[in-house]
Amino acid sequence: MALHRDSSGEFDITSSADKFFTAFTDDISSTFHIISKEKRTVALSLSGNLVSDSYKTFKATITVTPKDDEAGGSCVVWTVEFEKIRHDVEDPMWIIDILINYLKETDENLNI
Numbered sequence: 001m002a003l004h005r006d007s008s009g010e011f012d013i014t015s016s017a018d019k020f021f022t023a024f025t026d027d028i029s030s031t032f033h034i035i036s037k038e039k040r041t042v043a044l045s046l047s048g049n050l051v052s053d054s055y056k057t058f059k060a061t062i063t064v065t066p067k068d069d070e071a072g073g074s075c076v077v078w079t080v081e082f083e084k085i086r087h088d089v090e091d092p093m094w095i096i097d098i099l100i101n102y103l104k105e106t107d108e109n110l111n112i
Contacts, residue, residue, distance in 0.1 A: 003056075005081075005082060005083075005084075006081040007093075008078060008079040011075070011104070012073055013076055013103075014072070014073045015107050015111060016074060017074040020076075020106065021040045024103065025037060025042050027106065032045065033046075033047065041064075043061045046059075046060070054090075056084070057082060057083045058080070058092065060078060060079070060080045060099060065077070076103055078099065080096050080099070
């Protein structure tokens with residue numbers, strides 16, 4: 001099993017791309033280290049005891065794109081790259097699940 005892996009996916013949200021991206025990046029700046037931030041794309045790294053005990057690196061890239069249809073909304077594409085410190089370390093699915101849930105909750109909160 002490889003030590004360096006990645007995982008990715010996408011899902012639709014109801015918020016506009018700009019509104020969602022601004023809310024998300026403003027909120028995460030105290031939790032994640034923002035590596036780069038360009039037009040609706042942000043690259044983040046996560047560190048700390050929970051991550052550094054099992055992973056050499058943990059980076060996520062989030063891109064938000066407006067949908068072209070009349071219903072509006074946007075599409076969120078996420079990619080997570082990580083490198084485990086040993087072969088017996090589990091893939092960080094729990095961290096990825098937290099990130100995805102957080103993205104979806106951000107959308108829900110913007111539409112309340």
